Amino acid sequence: MKAITITQESEPIQLVDIDKPEISGDECLVKISAAALNRRDQWIREGMYPGIQFGTVLGSDGCGVVEEGPAEWKGKSVIVNPNVNWGDNPEVQSSKYSVLGMPTNGTLAEYIKVPPHRLQKKPSHLTDEEAAALPLAGLTAFRATIKKGGANAGKRVLVTGAGGGVSQFAIAFAFASGAEVYVTSGSVEKIEKVKKMGVKAGFNYKDEKWFKEAGQVGGFDAIIDSAGGNQLNNYLKIIKPAGRIVMYGSTTGHPEKVDVFRLFWSQAHIMGSTMGSDDEFVEMLEWINKYRIKPTVDKIFELDDYLNAFDRFKASDHFGKIVISF
Known part of the structure; x- marks a missing residue:
């Protein structure tokens, strides 16, 4: 074969x-x-x-x-x-x-x-x-967005890197949960594509001040991220008090430093997430079938x-x- x-x-x-x-x-x-x-x-x-x-x-x-x-x-x-x-x-x-x-x-x-x-x-x-x-992207996104990120109706969720496979699923699961969804991307074209899917707004992370524009929406209950790197401190600036930053990857590497003062004062949760359990795989499929997610x-x-x-x-x-x- x-x-x-x-x-x-x-x-x-x-x-x-x-x-x-x-x-x-x-x-x-x-x-x-x-x-x-x-x-x-x-x-x-x-x-x-x-x-x-x-x-x-x-x-x-x-x-x-x-x-x-x-x-x-x-x-x-x-x-x-x-x-x-x-x-x-x-x-x-x-x-x-x-x-x-x-x-x-x-x-x-x-x-x-x-x-x-x-x-x-x-x-x-x-x-x-x-x-x-x-399978892989769906499970990773489900655990990060729903199980750890706590996305549900009334929540405001930011998904980073809008063009990736896991990010696309994170957007879909956040929609299904009833959350209000925002994204980041380095591509204006990709931002426009996801806005047509129902995303409220997108922010171009190639703009060094993107987080100021993002902060104007009133803060995020959850940020679902695969990039890592120095963006972490920007996430801490726009996460709501006691909000959740869920990291399932580190495509841009380690942050050079972490704004620990902002971290503890905001009472934010930084959470790691990798794939998901077999039970979560079954639950993820239930969502796929129930909400007809493609x-x-x-x-x-x-x-x-x-x-x-x-x-x-x-x-x-x-x-x-x-x-x-x-």
């Missing part, structure tokens, strides 16, 4: 032929129809991810049909839960936790074998490509065009999820 793996070649990601997985016991063999890219796939490509094991099939998000396995799953259209060994504590992942696609073989292959407890039925209102875009798909690439898909991700030009169709 064809699969995208990480190698030690000059171009680290390669489309190769490997053996089709053989299942045993109650395992399921899923024929993948579509898989989506995540930032971690590009980080692995760049050698910036811990514990890289060469030869591993990349990919955390996938949709397909169960071709072999227990009778109750055979022939079902499914999505794959990318969690591996979250553990028993709903508050935090276990020390053995990892995400499908490194070091465990992932979804960027024609077939994947998984235990049945990693599968959930594909939401019926989604295409295969939309469903493939859902992922924003930026572009669909054929498998043989995988390098262009990765390069588009690297360039950060995308708006929503990049999907590879099998």
Whole structure:
């Protein structure tokens, strides 16, 4: 079968032929129809991810049909839960936790074998490509926005980096909760796109004084952020007293300093968030089905065009999820 793996070649990601997985016991063999890219796939490509094991099939998000396995799953259209060994504590992942696609073989292959407890039925209102875009980004956004951010009716939520896959889901879940939603982006075009989706306003973070404009709306109950870096102090200037700053990434690195005085005086909560538990994955899907939420798909690439898909991700030009169709 064809699969995208990480190698030690000059171009680290390669489309190769490997053996089709053989299942045993109650395992399921899923024929993948579509898989989506995540930032971690590009980080692995760049050698910036811990514990890289060469030869591993990349990919955390996938949709397909169960071709072999227990009778109750055979022939079902499914999505794959990318969690591996979250553990028993709903508050935090276990020390053995990892995400499908490194070091465990992932979804960027024609077939994947998984235990049945990693599968959930594909939401019926989604295409295969939309469903493939859902698992990792949807779960990350749901935990950060709803479970930790506390988004609900009457709350004002700021989602940073409006073009990213997780950010798009954070916006969608915040809408579904009844919250008033604002965004930041470095692209005026992306801000205009999300405003057409119902976002109240957007702020261009390339403007050094963006937070002054943002502060005029009256402060935010929650800020959902993947950037980190020196913007943290700007967030502390516009968060409401006792508000929540939820950070699920650090694409701009560590802050040079933190305005600790503003932090303790505002009684703000700075919260970390990573993926989510298996129970939250189920709850996330309930929201997807109840509110008929559809992922924003930026572009669909054929498998043989995988390098262009990765390069588009690297360039950060995308708006929503990049999907590879099998």
